[in-house]
Amino acid sequence: MREASFVERNKEKWRSIENNLLHIVEVDPDILASNYIELTNDLAYAQTFYPESKTKDYLNELSIRAHQLIYKDQKSSSNKLAHFFTYEIFESIWKIRKPLLYSLLIFVLANIIGIISAHYEDSFLKFIMGSSYVDMTVQNIKEGNPAGVYQQGSNWGGALAITINNVRVAFFAFIYGIFFSLGTGFILMSNGIMVGTFHYMFYKYGVLAEAMSAIWIHGAIELSVIVIAGGCGIAMGNSILFPKSYTRLESFKRAVKHAAKVLISTIPFFIIAGTLEGFVTRYYQVSIGMCLIIIFLSFLSIVYVYIVKPKQMALKYAWS
Numbered sequence: 001m002r003e004a005s006f007v008e009r010n011k012e013k014w015r016s017i018e019n020n021l022l023h024i025v026e027v028d029p030d031i032l033a034s035n036y037i038e039l040t041n042d043l044a045y046a047q048t049f050y051p052e053s054k055t056k057d058y059l060n061e062l063s064i065r066a067h068q069l070i071y072k073d074q075k076s077s078s079n080k081l082a083h084f085f086t087y088e089i090f091e092s093i094w095k096i097r098k099p100l101l102y103s104l105l106i107f108v109l110a111n112i113i114g115i116i117s118a119h120y121e122d123s124f125l126k127f128i129m130g131s132s133y134v135d136m137t138v139q140n141i142k143e144g145n146p147a148g149v150y151q152q153g154s155n156w157g158g159a160l161a162i163t164i165n166n167v168r169v170a171f172f173a174f175i176y177g178i179f180f181s182l183g184t185g186f187i188l189m190s191n192g193i194m195v196g197t198f199h200y201m202f203y204k205y206g207v208l209a210e211a212m213s214a215i216w217i218h219g220a221i222e223l224s225v226i227v228i229a230g231g232c233g234i235a236m237g238n239s240i241l242f243p244k245s246y247t248r249l250e251s252f253k254r255a256v257k258h259a260a261k262v263l264i265s266t267i268p269f270f271i272i273a274g275t276l277e278g279f280v281t282r283y284y285q286v287s288i289g290m291c292l293i294i295i296f297l298s299f300l301s302i303v304y305v306y307i308v309k310p311k312q313m314a315l316k317y318a319w320s
Contacts, residue, residue, distance in 0.1 A: 003050050010042060014062065021065055032066070039063045087313075089265045092258035094310040094319050099238060100231030100262075106185060107227050110192020117193070118200040125204075128197045137201065146207040147214035151282040163274030166222055170229035170270065174236070174263050181237025188230045195223060213291040214284035218277035220298035225266040225273065228306060232259035269302070 017035040043063050046056040093100070117124045126134050133149075140148035169191065176183025202211035239255030240248055276294065284291055313319070 003053055003055060006045070006050075007055055013038065014042075014059075017066070018062060021062075036063070036066045039066055084261070085265070089261050090310045090313045091317075091319060092261040093265075093306055094314045095258045096231060096235040096255070096262060097310070099235035100228060100306070102234050103184075103188060103227050103230035106188045107192040107223075107230065110189045111196035111199075113189075114193035114196025114198075115200045118197045118204075125197060125201055128194055129201065134201065138205065141202075141205045141207055145285070146202060146205075146211045147281070147284055150214060150277065150284075160274070160278075163271055166226070166270045166273060167267065169226055170263065170266060173226060173229040174233045174259065177233025177236035177259075178240075179237065180241055181234045184230050184233030184237060187233075188227070191226060213288055213295075214281050216295045217281045217284060217291055217298075218273045220295050221269050221276070221302060222273040224299070224302045224306075225269045228266055229263055232263045235259045265305070 017039060020032060020035055039059060039062055043056070043059040046053065046059050050056050114128070118128075129137075137146070137149065140146055145151075169187070173184050173187040176187055199208065199212070199215075202208045236252070236255045236259050239251040243251035246254065276298075280294065
């Protein structure tokens with residue numbers, strides 16, 4: 001076979017292989033292995049019939065790249081957990097970015113409803129928070145310790161109980177999404193109204209700034225991740241309501257796959273939030289500077305992981 005015919009017959013295949021090597025993270029390992037076999041076969045043919053040609057040099061270079069990248073990929077595939085946390089999670093966050101935004105908007109709206117309701121109806125505070133809790137908090141405020149409730153119990157016991165409760169709330173926000181997103185909406189609304197009412201209580205007694213310096217030590221992560229879990233639930237519910245070009249079952253499967261990955265990514269944050277609430281929040285009066293630094297770093301980490309990093313990777317890998 002003449003070299004020109006050999007090139008013409010295989011050039012599209014080689015371009016495809018070269019493209020796969022440029023986007024190796026997104027390509028199935030079996031396809032990469034098949035590509036490598038194709039390259040070595042073509043290289044052997046070129047070395048036999050066109051030993052001094054540029055075609056042989058090109059195939060040789062491509063084969064070397066393929067070997068190096070595949071070997072590297074095989075080496076890293078032994079640690080699938082690292083790949084999960086460095087690639088798959090960010091892809092899934094990007095895929096459900098709109099439901100995550102909807103969840104945030106619902107939660108903010110619920111906060112506003114809680115604040116307005118507590119402002120115009122005195123009994124609303126005790127209706128939402130419970131009479132005993134409100135009375136205890138008022139007593140703490142009078143004693144100059146508005147966030148004294150966070151100083152109860154032991155460090156380890158409090159951290160563990162809080163983490164378990166937070167994960168439970170997130171799980172319900174996620175799983176209730178199967179009820180066409182309505183269940184998730186209810187969880188977000190109820191928790192959002194409670195948070196808004198809770199903050200208004202401190203505002204009413206003139207200690208909002210001091211209380212927030214305590215609440216948001218753990219709340220910055222805790223509430224943010226509840227919103228993220230709500231976004232996962234909405235993504236799952238919306239996949240049933242709006243399947244686009246897929247069947248409802250296929251749309252649901254795809255949504256569950258992405259939402260579950262994002263939900264798993266929140267577990268470390270819930271552990272951090274529980275640890276902060278159990279070990280750090282109780283010392284909020286020691287240093288306002290410490291409180292502000294922790295709150296800032298908490299929000300920064302959430303914004304980076306769930307907004308900045310997915311956007312950067314979406315641009316890099318051209319995710320839709």
